[in-house]
Amino acid sequence: MTTFYPSIAIIGIGSVSVTIIQALYKNQIPFRVLCQNQTRFQTLHSNPIRFQGPKGNIITIDLKNHLTMNQDNKESFDFIFVGCKNQNLEGYLKETKPFLKPNGKWILIQNGIPESNLDFDKNKILGGVVGWNTQMLPDGTYYQANVGSLILGEVSNTIPDPIWNQLLSPHIPLVLTDQLVGYRWHKLAINSIINGLAASKQLSLGELFLSKNSRMAALETLTEIKSVMNHMNITEQIVPGSFPIQKLGGGVGALPNWIRHMILIFLGLKYYRIRTSMVQDLDHGRKTEIDYINGEVVKIASGLGIPTPTNQWIVSTIKKIEENQKIKK
Numbered sequence: 001m002t003t004f005y006p007s008i009a010i011i012g013i014g015s016v017s018v019t020i021i022q023a024l025y026k027n028q029i030p031f032r033v034l035c036q037n038q039t040r041f042q043t044l045h046s047n048p049i050r051f052q053g054p055k056g057n058i059i060t061i062d063l064k065n066h067l068t069m070n071q072d073n074k075e076s077f078d079f080i081f082v083g084c085k086n087q088n089l090e091g092y093l094k095e096t097k098p099f100l101k102p103n104g105k106w107i108l109i110q111n112g113i114p115e116s117n118l119d120f121d122k123n124k125i126l127g128g129v130v131g132w133n134t135q136m137l138p139d140g141t142y143y144q145a146n147v148g149s150l151i152l153g154e155v156s157n158t159i160p161d162p163i164w165n166q167l168l169s170p171h172i173p174l175v176l177t178d179q180l181v182g183y184r185w186h187k188l189a190i191n192s193i194i195n196g197l198a199a200s201k202q203l204s205l206g207e208l209f210l211s212k213n214s215r216m217a218a219l220e221t222l223t224e225i226k227s228v229m230n231h232m233n234i235t236e237q238i239v240p241g242s243f244p245i246q247k248l249g250g251g252v253g254a255l256p257n258w259i260r261h262m263i264l265i266f267l268g269l270k271y272y273r274i275r276t277s278m279v280q281d282l283d284h285g286r287k288t289e290i291d292y293i294n295g296e297v298v299k300i301a302s303g304l305g306i307p308t309p310t311n312q313w314i315v316s317t318i319k320k321i322e323e324n325q326k327i328k329k
Contacts, residue, residue: 012083015134023171086292112292153180182237196294199278209268223250
């Protein structure tokens with residue numbers, strides 16, 4: 001019996017979207033890669049992608065027969081994964097809107113809370129919360145450091161089509177949820193320290209979490225976000241393999257302080273050399289997504305009258321680094 005899969009496209013080829021591509025590729029699911037830039041098209045056409053999974057296995061993915069320049073695309077899709085930074089998201093959606101089928105949907109795999117900042121039909125959006133870390137090694141290989149998972153949720157708080165289990169599993173474990181906001185805020189809090197705080201100090205996760213002062217700053221950051229979440233009555237949903245913010249952040253329900261420090265030390269030892277995406281952005285003189293991570297927290301907290309001095313310090317510090325590097329806005 002023939003299986004009819006939804007038509008899938010990916011725009012924005014980076015560490016997160018490459019991880020999704022390798023799962024589709026291994027499962028022999030048809031997909032199309034949309035390219036905005038001719039140089040990028042030629043690079044991907046001429047050079048197969050090397051991907052190393054968390055168990056050390058390396059595969060080579062030849063995208064030659066999957067590539068289409070945006071201006072040449074004649075297809076329409078049921079789903080389009082959008083793999084750009086938050087600051088570019090609206091432009092990517094406008095550009096790909098003609099490529100969506102009438103009932104098609106974008107899948108937003110950005111950090112932060114991208115759905116809340118868009119003036120688009122929310123019924124055409126699926127939120128994707130990413131639970132893995134993939135980065136590009138110096139030799140150009142994409143390396144996925146942990147198994148992670150992809151949490152997919154409708155903005156309308158309904159559970160997505162179970163077909164996704166056939167499309168991405170077992171290479172990417174799936175969680176299909178009607179509680180997208182709870183997962184978004186949990187991941188936002190985690191990113192506020194592993195991306196935001198780490199970038200403010202320009203440290204790897206090992207260097208960050210093996211410093212007592214940095215651990216204290218991380219716990220203060222999480223405590224502020226926990227306060228915002230509780231004020232908004234957000235029920236935290238924990239990304240598999242992660243740890244509850246309600247227990248890591250201070251106040252009611254918090255673990256003893258020494259245990260909270262030990263958890264961060266363990267993370268630092270496990271991922272000692274990892275320089276997360278925002279740290280790498282500053283390493284290479286690129287603008288970060290700080291406005292959509294810690295900056296999102298500061299903006300929402302300000303509207304609620306909740307002080308977030310540590311998150312504010314992180315935002316201002318990174319903006320100063322960007323200014324000193326003369327990074328274009």
